[in-house]
Amino acid sequence: MVNVLVVSKTLLHEDFINDIRRADPGVVAKDACGLFAEELRQDGVKGPLVAWLEEGVQRDLAYGIDFGTRGESLDALLSEAEVVFAMLRWPRNILSRAPGLKWLHYGGTGMEAHMDSEVFDGRITVTNARGAIAIPIAEHIMSFVFMLAKNEPRLSRAKGEKRWERFQTIELTGKTLGIVGMGAIGGELSRMAKGIGMKVIASRRSATQKEHGVGHFDEVYPRDALLEMLSESDFVALALPLTPESRQLIGEREFRAMKPTAFIVNVSRGEIIDEPALMQALKEGRISGAGLDVFENEPLPADSELWDMPNVLISPHMAGTSDRRSHHISRQFCDNLRRYLSGQPLFNIVTREKGY
Numbered sequence: 073m074v075n076v077l078v079v080s081k082t083l084l085h086e087d088f089i090n091d092i093r094r095a096d097p098g099v100v101a102k103d104a105c106g107l108f109a110e111e112l113r114q115d116g117v118k119g120p121l122v123a124w125l126e127e128g129v130q131r132d133l134a135y136g137i138d139f140g141t142r143g144e145s146l147d148a149l150l151s152e153a154e155v156v157f158a159m160l161r162w163p164r165n166i167l168s169r170a171p172g173l174k175w176l177h178y179g180g181t182g183m184e185a186h187m188d189s190e191v192f193d194g195r196i197t198v199t200n201a202r203g204a205i206a207i208p209i210a211e212h213i214m215s216f217v218f219m220l221a222k223n224e225p226r227l228s229r230a231k232g233e234k235r236w237e238r239f240q241t242i243e244l245t246g247k248t249l250g251i252v253g254m255g256a257i258g259g260e261l262s263r264m265a266k267g268i269g270m271k272v273i274a275s276r277r278s279a280t281q282k283e284h285g286v287g288h289f290d291e292v293y294p295r296d297a298l299l300e301m302l303s304e305s306d307f308v309a310l311a312l313p314l315t316p317e318s319r320q321l322i323g324e325r326e327f328r329a330m331k332p333t334a335f336i337v338n339v340s341r342g343e344i345i346d347e348p349a350l351m352q353a354l355k356e357g358r359i360s361g362a363g364l365d366v367f368e369n370e371p372l373p374a375d376s377e378l379w380d381m382p383n384v385l386i387s388p389h390m391a392g393t394s395d396r397r398s399h400h401i402s403r404q405f406c407d408n409l410r411r412y413l414s415g416q417p418l419f420n421i422v423t424r425e426k427g428y
Contacts, residue, residue: 216363
């Protein structure tokens with residue numbers, strides 16, 4: 073028997089706990105979301121996570137769902153747990169409170185804020201949901217690519233002014249999409265871009281030399297040839313984790329390497345781009361535009377110049393949202409749980425050394 077404790081299923085569907093139970097008869101899954109929300113309140117934690125947890129508890133009650141943890145304490149449940157599933161954050165001092173814990177799964181992707189946590193000291197295995205929502209993120213990138221190519225901001229302005237204005241746009245077939253990062257998102261994105269006839273090139277940290285014909289990628293450049301890749305791209309998409317190595321990877325030098333007709337799209341982390349350098353490149357016309365889902369400071373401050381730039385598309389860190397997001401995350405965790413139960417190596421293991 074393996075005890076799986078869910079401490080946060082923020083924004084996941086109401087049947088998530090039963091999905092875990094159905095993964096294997098040897099699983100005992102319990103929901104401690106309400107208890108975790110109460111602990112966060114007592115600790116003075118504020119913000120959307122607490123509200124989301126409480127909304128989830130109320131939603132379960134409205135559906136008549138009771139996962140059998142009423143009257144129990146969070147400490148008692150943690151003391152029994154071998155596996156813990158968490159979204160966004162997990163209980164404080166989790167290793168001392170859960171002495172039998174062997175595996176912590178984080179239902180998100182970016183873990184840079186947690187790298188100093190005790191959970192990375194080697195005593196337990198930590199995994200995340202890397203790749204689970206690659207499809208909606210890749211679709212979001214492509215939506216930015218299409219909107220930039222067809223000058224959606226100009227169309228919206230004309231519509232708002234009830235002005236009938238025709239102008240020339242960009243044909244994507246035959247254009248080059250450069251992707252920084254060849255993980256699950258980069259793979260999905262390359263497949264979609266090839267489907268509309270784009271040439272797809274990429275930069276990969278582990279590459280040691282330029283390669284041709286790798287999967288859906290026409291060319292793969294090593295990281296030290298990033299400037300060359302950028303100079304060849306009509307559109308650049310950032311799809312890599314935030315690590316010390318990737319922080320402010322794209323700055324003035326990189327923008328100067330890009331074509332003045334090129335566009336950049338960022339759905340990874342805002343800190344990967346030097347934001348002042350980006351704004352300067354946009355103002356000076358050294359690149360043609362940007363599609364941004366992430367920013368150095370979120371929410372994007374109201375006084376940011378990015379809001380008013382006519383060649384910038386903005387979305388509020390929502391590239392991974394979709395009507396299927398919850399099911400993608402649930403299926404991935406349950407697949408990994410079955411691997412855990414059968415003694416197979418887990419996928420998406422996160423380490424402090426890698427930074428993701």
